Amino acid sequence: MALFGTIATLRAQAPQTPAFANAFAYVADLLRPDGEARTRLRAIPAGETKKIEIGGGAFGLEQVYHTKPRAEGFFETHRKYIDLQVLVEGEEVMEVSDFSRLTVKQPYNAERDLIIYEDTGAASLLRLAPGLAAIYFPADAHMGSLRTGASAALVRKVVVKIPVA
Numbered sequence: 001m002a003l004f005g006t007i008a009t010l011r012a013q014a015p016q017t018p019a020f021a022n023a024f025a026y027v028a029d030l031l032r033p034d035g036e037a038r039t040r041l042r043a044i045p046a047g048e049t050k051k052i053e054i055g056g057g058a059f060g061l062e063q064v065y066h067t068k069p070r071a072e073g074f075f076e077t078h079r080k081y082i083d084l085q086v087l088v089e090g091e092e093v094m095e096v097s098d099f100s101r102l103t104v105k106q107p108y109n110a111e112r113d114l115i116i117y118e119d120t121g122a123a124s125l126l127r128l129a130p131g132l133a134a135i136y137f138p139a140d141a142h143m144g145s146l147r148t149g150a151s152a153a154l155v156r157k158v159v160v161k162i163p164v165a
Contacts, residue, residue, distance in 0.1 A: 023054060
């Protein structure tokens, strides 16, 4: 099941593989105020995503966006990649559920490594703030980018895609 907490907590609990080691080295640079990754993320305009190769098959999706109402969200899973989602600025709510409890809405799209599910009211809620992160494995259906209140907030976040071993 999904892991949630500080980077230090996730690093200690995540699989000890070279791909995760590369991912956490990249995240360390991202979280340093003067890090190259942090500087690059701050320069991205709202609404854009940049793909960064990390190594070992892993890559980062550096994203800047405004959070959305829950009605605009959807549950998703992936087969080829594990998500390490790291919030750098802003706050958002994420929902998570075991995919076996959900009904497939759109079957697997291999090009996008994506399965989309019907909505559920039985998911668990996570609130991500700067310095907090979540790891979603292939069994973890997740819905992210959700508003924490009535208004949209600007978020700077990275989703590190780590190949499933």
